[in-house]
Amino acid sequence: MTTSLVLYGSPLSPFQRKVEAVMALKGLEYDCEDVSVMDMPDWYKAISPLGRIPSLRDRDIADDGPAGTITDSSAICGYLEKRQPETAVYPEDAFDHGRALWLEEYADTGLAMAGGMGLFRPIIFNLFQRKEPDLDTARKTWNEKLPPLWDYLETYLDGRAHFIGDSITIADIAVASQIAQTDMLAGAPDKDRWPSLVAHYQAMRAHDCFQRNNAGCDKILAKMVPEKFDLSA
Ligand SMILES: N[C@@H](CCC(=O)N[C@@H](CS)C(=O)NCC(=O)O)C(=O)O
Incomplete structure (x- = not known):
């Protein structure tokens, strides 16, 4: 394990793309784990009750189950901004x-x-x-x-x-x-x-x-x- 952050989803999701760009701008390392929207596993549905990708896991919080995860790209980006304020992606004003x-x-x-x-x-x-x-x-x-x-x-x-x-x-x-x-x-x-x-x-x-x-x-x-x-x- 080299990083605490894992992104569940697919690179083809524009919402995952948004989160990946934010993590890259902030210099955050992350792992990706594929979850298909066409065949969503039960363990993932427990994390994302609306059945959507992406979701983020922060292994520093918990490395199994719904604990330690946040779903929805906007919620994830909001979390990342607080977790790693530099480089800021939300304006100060x-x-x-x-x-x-x-x-x-x-x-x-x-x-x-x-x-x-x-x-x-x-x-x-x-x-x-x-x-x-x-x-x-x-x-x-x-x-x-x-x-x-x-x-x-x-x-x-x-x-x-x-x-x-x-x-x-x-x-x-x-x-x-x-x-x-x-x-x-x-x-x-x-x-x-x-x-x-x-x-x-x-x-x-x-x-x-x-x-x-x-x-x-x-x-x-x-x-x-x-x-x-x-x-x-
Ligand atoms: N508001 C969510 C939207 C996520 C979303 O709609 N993701 C699509 C894939 S791009 C999805 O998971 N769709 C599942 C489905 O339609 O069954 C976000 O910002 O993460």
Whole structure:
């Protein structure tokens, strides 16, 4: 055992991606243990009663059973911020803190519902089950549901490198984690229509804090999705 932190889930989860980026930014070492959402073991359901990934175990607290675990990416990131304050990912200023939480929620609910349920799942879950990907649903999401969500973020960013202040916050991480989810299958949004958002996303994706998760996803998807899908038509 080299570290006290274990993340249960899958690199393909955008919520796990968010937690991994926060841990990397804070310089925290962590182990990963795969838990599939399609076949969740009972020991994990006891930890995550809502049946969701990711969950974090801190072995310094307890190394077995539900004790020592926290489920839900936002709760985990809140815990990590208190456990390891440097590098901070939540703004110090009260109002900025509130704005960061809002953008995290916007990403975790708005982008995740559209991109996850409407694009990632119809393609990847079908492929996992050896079925044809549901590209009709994915196209509808790409062309109708995601653009208004990206519009809001484009206006919010307005050419800046970060959503709030001059350094990476949970807002940047949460948004980039969700955009990566659709990028893996369909590419980034159109940079001519959402220039600020795409520049922000590309910079975040290239940041060190995302590299371990990027590699994990690439490994899983290499054979499954050798080429991205063109959903624009
Ligand atoms: N609010 C949760 C959402 C987590 C979530 O929805 N995870 C998905 C995977 S990306 C999941 O576990 N889904 C299980 C299912 O739909 O059965 C968080 O922030 O961690």
